Amino acid sequence: QAEVLELKADPKGDPRATVIESSMVAGKGPVATVIVGQGTLKVGQPFICGPYWGKVKALINDRAENIKEVLPGMPCEVIGFSDMPHVGDEVVVMKNERDVKTLSEERLSDIRQKKLTVPRRSTLEHLFASIDDxxxxxxxxxxxxxxxxxxxxxxxxxxxxxxxxxxxxxxxxxxxxxxxxxxxxxxxxxxxxxxxxxxxxxxxxxxxxxxxxxxxxxxxxxxxxxxxxxxxxxxLDPLTREKVIGHARVKQVFKVNKGFVGGSVVTDGIMNRKQRARVLRDGQAVYDGGFETLRRFQDEVNEVRNGMECGIKLNGFSDYEENDVIECYELEKIAQTL
The missing domain is CATH 3.40.50.10050 (Translation initiation factor IF- 2, domain 3)
Structure with a gap:
């Protein structure tokens, strides 16, 4: 379309170029790849680019050859920046080095002032947001x-x-x-x-x-x-979820040397001594904790399966009643998502 409309840049105008890439090169310092938009970019010209100044020390074409000048529409590498320019910043050639340094100092000073700006006063909404963060x-x-x-x-x-x-x-x-x-x-x-x-x-x-x-x-x-x-x-801390693995019903309460034991029968699933249990009475939980002992006859066992009888003693609990339901559950760790 530019060819159809015969659009052309003025090679004699004030030189301007756009930064399309920049990097730090050992031995060269900050180097930027630019495309000249108007004018002719030449070695030795002072310029401003964003908040940074510079002077064209060298121009390198796409064949890695040093050249003296670059015409509009041509890409090249520019060496001579005071600091790393940002992609999209415009290289603007000025008359002398003193002017570009002065303008650069003013722009850098403005940036510093913005960073030192007094923060807004706290409000109740901001405080709640800060607590959430x-x-x-x-x-x-x-x-x-x-x-x-x-x-x-x-x-x-x-x-x-x-x-x-x-x-x-x-x-x-x-x-x-x-x-x-x-x-x-x-x-x-x-x-x-x-x-x-x-x-x-x-x-x-x-x-x-x-x-x-x-x-x-x-x-x-x-x-x-x-x-x-x-x-x-x-x-993120994993989420903890309860998974019920079995129920037992208390048939008879026995007194032992160290409290009471619920003589129970497993009605579904299993009773696992390493997991946790809660006592349900009329549908309400009256205790939640771990197993102290789990016995099958006189033997201490790790688990009792469905339909079997066992003696259950829970940590710190002795208030068993007939028909209490002992619910055994395990705690699962589930990874959170973002």
Whole structure:
């Protein structure tokens, strides 16, 4: 459509380019891949990109060749940023280096001021919301990736994980290898470190072992996301559910040296000495606890099956009556979902 309408960029206009990728390269510092939108980008030009300034030290084309200038519509790598630019930021060439530095300082100052802004006053609703959040489990992570595009894509995927029971807190996200400061941050915050297509520096590896910080490295985004979901699910305490496994009816009450025993017959299921039991009288529970003894004749047994008679003594309970129902149940642990 651009060809049909004969749309063309002005190579003599003020140079502007858009960042489509950025990364930290050893020996070069912050490097960004850009596409020139208008004007001609040349080596030596000072520029502003988001809150960061820079001066074009080198331009590299798609054949890894150093070039002197880039025309509109052409991609290239730009070396000379003061810090890592964000994907989507615009590179705008200015007249001199003093102007770009001044503008960069102003923008960075604004960012700092926003971070230091006085928080809003607490209201009752905010306090209740804070209480709810404090009751939730939190998985804290430090994210390091090879390029800025990966950082933003993975951070977006992680924040899109919805859960009413567990929160995900990305403490720090950055491009570059995993270093000692990342490990110390994770150690102080009880966080894990996620690395995507990056390496761990030797010093950071030693510190991670000493501080027992978990460092997980990935090369596939979906594996990273799936394991984070599993980790969040693993933080949740399992739900406890009762499963009734049998009933016994008290036929006669016997007095023994240490209290009373219910002489019973199992009416369904089994009585298991290792599980819990409750005494039901007229449909109401009058006791809930564990087995002290379970006897078949004179022998201590672990379980008694349906139709068999047995003597049941429960921990701390002696108030047996004829026709009481002793319900035996086990507690099942069920993993929660997000």
């Amino acid at each position: 404090s009751n939730k489990k939190v998985l804290k992570v430090v994210l390091k990736c090879d390029v800025q595009g990966s950082v933003e894509a993975i951070a977006k995927c992680l924040t899109d994980i919805k859960s009413d029971k567990c929160n995900l807190d990305i403490l720090h996200k950055e491009v570059g290898s995993i270093n000692e400061s990342d490990v110390l941050l994770a150690s102080a915050s009880d966080a894990i470190i996620l690395g995507f297509n990056v390496k761990v520096e030797n010093k950071a590896l030693t510190t991670a072992k000493r501080e027992t910080v978990q460092v997980k490295l990935y090369s596939i985004i979906y594996e990273l996301i799936d394991q984070v979901k599993e980790s969040m699910q693993g933080l």
